[in-house]
Amino acid sequence: MLKEIQIQEAIQNLQASQVPFRENLSLASLSSFKIGGTAPLVVEPGEDEQIYSCLAILQKLDLPFKILGGGSNLLISDHPDDFVVLRLAGSYKSYEMLEPGIFRIGAATNTTPTFRQISQKGYKGVEFLSTIPGWTGGAVMQNAGCYGGELLDFTSKIEFIRNGEIHSKKPSEIEYGYRFTEFLQKKDSIILRVEMKLDEGNLEEIEESLKDKRDKRNSSQPENKKSAGSMFKNPRLNDEQGKPIKAWELIDRVGLRGAIKGGAQISPEHCNFIVNLGSATALDVHYLASLVQEKVHKETGILLNREVEYFGSIP
Numbered sequence: 001m002l003k004e005i006q007i008q009e010a011i012q013n014l015q016a017s018q019v020p021f022r023e024n025l026s027l028a029s030l031s032s033f034k035i036g037g038t039a040p041l042v043v044e045p046g047e048d049e050q051i052y053s054c055l056a057i058l059q060k061l062d063l064p065f066k067i068l069g070g071g072s073n074l075l076i077s078d079h080p081d082d083f084v085v086l087r088l089a090g091s092y093k094s095y096e097m098l099e100p101g102i103f104r105i106g107a108a109t110n111t112t113p114t115f116r117q118i119s120q121k122g123y124k125g126v127e128f129l130s131t132i133p134g135w136t137g138g139a140v141m142q143n144a145g146c147y148g149g150e151l152l153d154f155t156s157k158i159e160f161i162r163n164g165e166i167h168s169k170k171p172s173e174i175e176y177g178y179r180f181t182e183f184l185q186k187k188d189s190i191i192l193r194v195e196m197k198l199d200e201g202n203l204e205e206i207e208e209s210l211k212d213k214r215d216k217r218n219s220s221q222p223e224n225k226k227s228a229g230s231m232f233k234n235p236r237l238n239d240e241q242g243k244p245i246k247a248w249e250l251i252d253r254v255g256l257r258g259a260i261k262g263g264a265q266i267s268p269e270h271c272n273f274i275v276n277l278g279s280a281t282a283l284d285v286h287y288l289a290s291l292v293q294e295k296v297h298k299e300t301g302i303l304l305n306r307e308v309e310y311f312g313s314i315p
């Protein structure tokens, strides 16, 4: 747990540097699971200079921090009180078209409306991103994707802070793959913005593609449920017929569809989702996730890796 004296010192420094922050904030409201305890300090830098100030303050006071985006791929601890939360705000919440087809998109932009709007301006290819919850920075971190598309395939430049300096790299200059980037592995960078170079398309076809992806999403996922999407990555293995094995099939096969612990349930509609029925704790979800891993491993020999990340200590 952070000491009160450290928090007060950080607050004085943040005020002096005019970096916005909030104290004692419930993180449940900032997560798609609607799970998470109260964070003692959430810092919300709105521009690059404020991030520099913030990092200098946290380093000087030896305060650990974690970055929270849209909170849609996280299981947040019931007691997130041993670190400071850094959450981008201000200028990172907007995007602009620099010239026709070239977009600069802030890391704190909400993915769904941003990519719907960009698509509806007549630029094609990124319609799939309009169905993924969360923020653009979080989507970069794990190369978010669906329906055959992945964010980094459409990205020409990523701007991030690493070792106190702003870097700008093309995707070809970083390591990335399926639901993976070096940023996620190393946890040593803050994504600030991306640039995308998109081709113009036929507006009617783009609208059709937006609708098609939205319909697919609505028909395959539990609607209006509190979750963090797929709990486990698909294992990247084929069955005897050469068909890719899906995580949900394994969970179904071992009989865990609909299993309940406390306020959490393995979704009866899509069993790779764990849903919060209303009063779930992080521990409830963790219990079910561990049960899935144990049973699937014992009965099929396959080890499922979590796609949802833990934010703070859970067990």
Ligand SMILES: Cc1cc2nc3c(=O)[nH]c(=O)nc-3n(C[C@H](O)[C@H](O)[C@H](O)COP(=O)(O)OP(=O)(O)OC[C@H]3O[C@@H](n4cnc5c(N)ncnc54)[C@H](O)[C@@H]3O)c2cc1C
Residues within 6 Å of the ligand: 032, 066, 067, 068, 069, 070, 071, 072, 073, 074, 088, 107, 131, 132, 133, 134, 135, 136, 137, 138, 139, 140, 141, 142, 143, 144, 145, 146, 189, 190, 191, 192, 221, 227, 228, 229, 230, 309
């Ligand atoms: C209903 C539902 C459906 C989903 N469907 C999909 C899908 O089809 N495809 C898919 O890929 N994902 C899917 N997801 C998961 C999630 O939406 C994506 O992974 C999303 O891109 C995460 O973004 P976020 O801003 O919410 O990140 P968060 O959950 O806030 O954070 C995820 C990770 O990124 C880090 N992070 C966030 N922002 C930054 C930053 N600016 N700089 C450095 N680190 C940062 C965090 O520290 C954390 O490690 C789904 C989730 C839900 C709830």
